[in-house]
Amino acid sequence: MRQKIKIPVNDSVNFSFEECLHFLNRSDKECLHYITDGKLRRMLLAGGEPVIVEIAPGDMPAYLEATVLAPSGEVFPEADIIRFITHWLHLDASLQPFYDYTLTDPVLNGIASEYHGLRLVGMPDLFEALTWPIIGQQINLSFAYTLRQRFIQHFGFHISTDGTDYYLYPQPEVIAALTTEQLTPMQFSRSKALYLIEMAKAMAEGRMSAELLAALSYEEARAKLVSMKGIGNWSANYALMKYSRFPQALPLEDVGLHNAIRYRLGLPAKPDPAALQEYTKSWKEHAAYATFYLWRSLLSPTNN
DNA sequence: CGCCAGGTTAGAG
DNA sequence: CTCTAACATGGC
Numbered sequence: 586m587r588q589k590i591k592i593p594v595n596d597s598v599n600f601s602f603e604e605c606l607h608f609l610n611r612s613d614k615e616c617l618h619y620i621t622d623g624k625l626r627r628m629l630l631a632g633g634e635p636v637i638v639e640i641a642p643g644d645m646p647a648y649l650e651a652t653v654l655a656p657s658g659e660v661f662p663e664a665d666i667i668r669f670i671t672h673w674l675h676l677d678a679s680l681q682p683f684y685d686y687t688l689t690d691p692v693l694n695g696i697a698s699e700y701h702g703l704r705l706v707g708m709p710d711l712f713e714a715l716t717w718p719i720i721g722q723q724i725n726l727s728f729a730y731t732l733r734q735r736f737i738q739h740f741g742f743h744i745s746t747d748g749t750d751y752y753l754y755p756q757p758e759v760i761a762a763l764t765t766e767q768l769t770p771m772q773f774s775r776s777k778a779l780y781l782i783e784m785a786k787a788m789a790e791g792r793m794s795a796e797l798l799a800a801l802s803y804e805e806a807r808a809k810l811v812s813m814k815g816i817g818n819w820s821a822n823y824a825l826m827k828y829s830r831f832p833q834a835l836p837l838e839d840v841g842l843h844n845a846i847r848y849r850l851g852l853p854a855k856p857d858p859a860a861l862q863e864y865t866k867s868w869k870e871h872a873a874y875a876t877f878y879l880w881r882s883l884l885s886p887t888n889n
Numbered sequence: 890c891g892c893c894a895g896g897t898t899a900g901a902g
Numbered sequence: 903c904t905c906t907a908a909c910a911t912g913g914c
Contacts, residue, residue: 718895722895722897723893724895729912776897815898817898818896820896838896839895839896841895
């Protein structure tokens with residue numbers, strides 16, 4: 586008998602598993618999760634053990650159902666699995682205040698109904714949230730996903746079952762032991778290789794940790810992250826949005842955000858920094874969701 | 890070929 | 903404090 590777990594969904598009238606899957610399906614180089622037949626599968630840690638779970642809609646809208654596919658015949662701590670999936674899909678969020686706000690915002694007006702029920706898909710793993718932005722800096726997304734895939738497949742824990750390769754994002758301890766010469770042949774720039782290894786060392790040595798970050802306010806956490814090599818304002822806010830889940834996190838330097846605003850408003854070119862300040866200055870506690878919904882809009886070819 | 894890409898850093902002015 | 907070159911290579 587397979588272990589099945591009910592995952593509560595807060596504000597379920599504003600939740601769409603389909604919308605979340607659409608976003609999660611954005612890259613064919615994804616290797617941390619897979620989507621088939623409307624179900625989501627990935628490996629995660631429960632009780633410190635790697636398990637492969639399948640996530641599907643429950644028989645009630647207010648729940649998702651997780652099934653442990655492997656290892657079979659064992660029971661794992663429900664709380665760990667619930668915590669991971671709740672964070673990942675932001676199942677504890679309430680979207681109504683954001684939806685109400687979008688109606689009055691010139692950039693966001695209409696976006697709530699376009700992607701209704703989409704949650705801000707996050708990253709329950711701090712090391713992933715800090716290193717994925719480093720990997721993706723200043724290169725096109727397609728190449729960024731290629732580098733990420735290589736990084737995960739070379740250094741991440743791996744299980745193969747039923748012909749599918751499941752991975753965990755690499756552990757800091759593994760990356761901390763690397764030299765730049767092991768990353769540059771994989772087409773990481775020298776500076777990116779240095780930043781990744783240094784970030785891994787900071788986490789392996791406890792100079793950066795979930796506990797440390799959790800004790801800080803948004804501005805304190807932003808300052809702490811920006812003090813680290815390879816993390817600027819964009820990367821810091823990316824992690825604060827996807828991992829720490831500060832609602833005011835705003836990666837204002839993001840080119841995707843610029844383009845999304847441009848297309849939504851029909852501007853002839855990307856808005857300049859002063860215009861961006863103007864468009865985003867009233868977002869405040871809606872900034873993270875505003876950014877995420879605008880990123881989502883870039884996945885629809887008709888919007889660019 | 891040229892320009893841009895889910896930026897950041899170090900160094901100059 | 904602000905401005906800029908360098909980074910390093912894929913995608914179009």
